[in-house]
Amino acid sequence: MKIISDNLSTEFSISKKYTNNIVQLFEEGATVPFIARYRKENTGGMSDMDLRRFYDRWQYLVELEKRKESILLLLAETTASDVIKNKIRHATTKNELEDLYAPFKKTRKTRADEARALGLEPLAALVWSGQCADTPNALQAWCQRHLKASIAANVAVEGVIDIISEAVANDSELLKRGREDLLTSGLLTSRVMRGKKELGEKFRDYFDYQERLNKVPSHRLLALFRGKKESILKLGVTLKDEDVFPASLVSGHLNALFDPSQPTKTPLTRVQYRYLNLAWQKKVFPKLETDVLAQLKDRAEEGAIHVFSENLQDLLMAAPAGAHCVLGLDPGFRNGVKLAVIDPQGNVLDHGVIYPHSPQNRIQEAQTSLLSLIKSHQVTWLAIGNGTASRETETFVNTLIKEHSLECRAAIVNEAGASVYSASPTAIEEFPDLDVTIRGAVSIARRFQDPLAELVKIDPQAIGVGQYQHDVKASNLAKSLANVVEDCVNRVGVDINLASVSLLSYVSGLTTRLAQNIVLYRQQKGRIESRAELLKIKGIGDKCFEQCAGFLRIQKGKEVLDQSGVHPESYPLVRKMAAQLSLKVEVLLNNPSALQSLTASAAPDDFTYRDILVELAKPGRDPRPEFRYAAFDQNVHTLEDLQEGMALEGVVTNVAAFGAFVDLGVHQDGLIHISQLANRFVKDPRDFVRVGQVVNVTVLEVDVPRKRIALKANGL
Structure with a gap:
């Protein structure tokens, strides 16, 4: 629709040509990763993050237009005026639209409806316009003259108040401005519920709390709403004079509350002000308070989802250790340390269990078993899960490495979600006999080799990098996290001959069924030798091939460009480039001098040409950082070992709006509060730290009973 296109062009500050191109691509089924990577000419080089926002906004506007059409059809059966219908056509938000429609979609009978049934609406209109006095005697006299049934004075008074109050509370312009004013100048308050102090000890900071609505950060909002959900806290919104209709909302248009033909610039009368105050107390403020609290919760959820999404992205894009033979250790005391050896491609070579810790203390036997596995499989890395007994296991392993002068190293790995994966259908299908x-x-071993390839098998919500993740709408969170995983997988690229079904299913254009077909084809036929061979796989047609081919890598295949991020549709262009320099395509790859001469002839707005040159310079380059792991202090194993002033190395496990959590190897993460991240003002902790980052910290305080560690970042 032209209206939608115009709105999107304005909001995203792009030309209508690009807006129409993007919408057309989405309507044709193109994915965000594909458009962002291979259709830059159509978008003006828009990033994948901006395309996600564009897509969400486009969907919102499409739904808004559909809702308008639906409401207008419903209003055709009512007495709704042309003024109302026109306002509906021009509504810019769903809230505004529903405010306009609210008076016509009664789900239950209100007190105002009962008053109208008595015939009191004309009387309310006369009182509002000043054509009838609002004294009980005057109201009763009008009823005696105009109504057949006898109505008591108090019933007439209450009926007029109810009708006027509902009319004011249904004024869409008033509600819109009221929400804006409340969000700007209102205070959020919290009080502890009677008799809940002891039960709600963890919420004690909010037992008597107030803060400007426009200043409350999302993490605090979610804590408050959790307290409300658990019936510990009572939340409310207050204004300076909350019993009085705000002067900022007074408008001449209220004169036409019952009669649109009334002049709208006449100052309101004393009587009208009195009814506005009654309406404010009975209907308007309670409605606005409910609406604003709902908006705050939505805002807080958006903030929490944003934090979770960015942390997940950092975790998925963490540096891979690479193709090593790795021995994974899942530590434990009573149930032993579980072992699994995997080859550089992630295949399981061996496994077992050792019991080096109490209560068994079978140290010698454990050393012999571990030494045998390391030597027989030429293990280069030992990846130790960071759960129970991890530091004890690390000490045991390092002692063995030192005593026998082994050429391997040990590293602690975040095992969050490993237990969820191990009992999942995916794991059962992969290892039915284990x-x-x-x-x-x-x-644990595989996520050390390649975090992305392994973590895609786990529900993102089980990975543990969220902030109040259980307090947000599950569907919104799942959608956002799935988008993150999709973007990360396609940014890195996937080796089609090694990738699991879980990993392939996130590739642009592929579904779980198509991913299964690829793996089945691989199992039956063997190694896939070219991207073109994809078209032989069941379910992959031309459109699907277009979307997925550029993100799938084939090492040492029939076509040298298949190892790169160059899309097959651009192979003719690459051959033309090579011919221009009288070179073979394979010679053009990793050839700086040849590529430099081509760069000089590239037009500034020729995104495809320039992207191809970047890809040819480092074909299949992994965008993830260089691998590094944290070296925990070998003298620090428990909370009690920590001392104020200690300088330690740790790894960031989670980043929230108020700071970053750091694993120091003591089974309890420490917190670098936002105020301790740097020697200058920090607006967003993620400007300084990311999940998976190795950091140097100083211990500020250790509270053993409450299991809290306060840290200060060094050198950020």
């Missing part, structure tokens, strides 16, 4: 505990060790 015990659930051994699958956990396999997951």
Whole structure:
């Protein structure tokens, strides 16, 4: 629709040509990763993040227009005026639209409806316009003259108040401005419910609390709403004079409350002000308070989802250790340390269980078993899960490495979600004959090799990098996290001959069924030798091929460009480039001098040409950072070992709006509060730290009973 296109062009500050191109691509089924990577000419080089926002906004506007059409059809059966219908056609938000429609979609009978049934609406209109006095005697006299049934004076008074109050509360312009004013100048208050102080100890900071609505951060809002949900806190919104109709909302248009033909610039009368105050107390403020609290909750949820999404992106894009033979250890005391050896491609070579810790203390036996696995499989890295007994296991492993002068190293790996994966249908399908505990060790080893390839098998909500994740709408969170995973997978690219179904299913254009077909084809036929071969796989047609091919990598295949991020549709252009320099395509790859001469002839707005040159310079380049792991202090194993002033190395496990959590190897993350991240003002902790980052910190305070560690970042 032209209206939608115009709105999008204005909001995103792009030409209508690009807006129409993007909408057309989405309507044709193109994915965000594909458009962002291979259709830059159509978008003006818009990033994947902006395209996500564009898509969401486009969907919102489409739904808004559909809702308008639906409401207008419903209003055709009512007495709604042309003025109302015109306002509906020009509504810019769903809230505004529903405010306009609210008076016509009664779900239950109100007190105002009962008053109208008595015939009191004309009387309310006369009182409002000043044509009838609002004294009980005057109201009763009017009823005696104009109504057949006898009506008591008090009933007439209450009826007039109810009708006027509902009319004021249904005024869409008033509600819109009221919400804006409340959000700007209102205070959010919180009080502890009677008799809930002891039960709600964790919410004690909010037992008697107030803060400007426009200043409350999302994490605090979610804590408040959790307290409300658990019936510990009572939340409310207050204004300076909350019993009085705000002067900022007074408008001449209220004169026409019952009669649109009335002049709208006449100053309101004393009587009208009195009814406005009654309406404010009875209807308007309670409605606005409910609406604003709902808006605050939505805002807080958006903030929490944003934090979770960005943390997940950092975790998925963490540096891979690479193709090593890795021994994964899932530590434990009573149930032992589970072991799994995997080869550089992630295949399980061996597994077992050792019991080096109490109560068994079978140290010698454990050393012999571990030493045998390391030597027989030439293990280069030991990846130790960071759960129970991780530091004890690390000490045991490092002692063994030192005593036997082994050429391998140990690293602590975040095992969040490994237990969820090990009992999942995906894990059962992968390893039907392995015990659930051994699958956990396999997951730890594989996520050390390649976090992205392994973590896509786990529900993102189980990975543990969220902030109040259980307090947000599950569907919104799942959608946002799925988008993050999709973007990360396609940014890195996927080796089609090694990738699992879980990983392939996130590739642009592929579904789980198509991913399964690829793996089945691989199992039956063997190695896939070219991207063109994809078209032989069941379900992959030309459109699907267009969307997915550029993100799938084939190492040492028939076509040298298949290892790169160059899309097959651009292969002729690459051959033309090579011919221009009298070179073969394979010679053009990783050839700085040749590519430099081509760069000089590239037009500034020729995104495809320039992207191809970047890709040819480092074909299949992994955008993730260089691998680094945290070296925990070997003298610090428990909370009690920590001392104020200690300088330690740790790894960031989670970033929230108020700071960053850091694993120091003591089974309890410490917190670098936002005020301790740097020696200058920090607006967003993610400007300084990311999940998975290795950081140097100083211990500020250790509260053992409450299991709290306060930290200060060094050198950020």
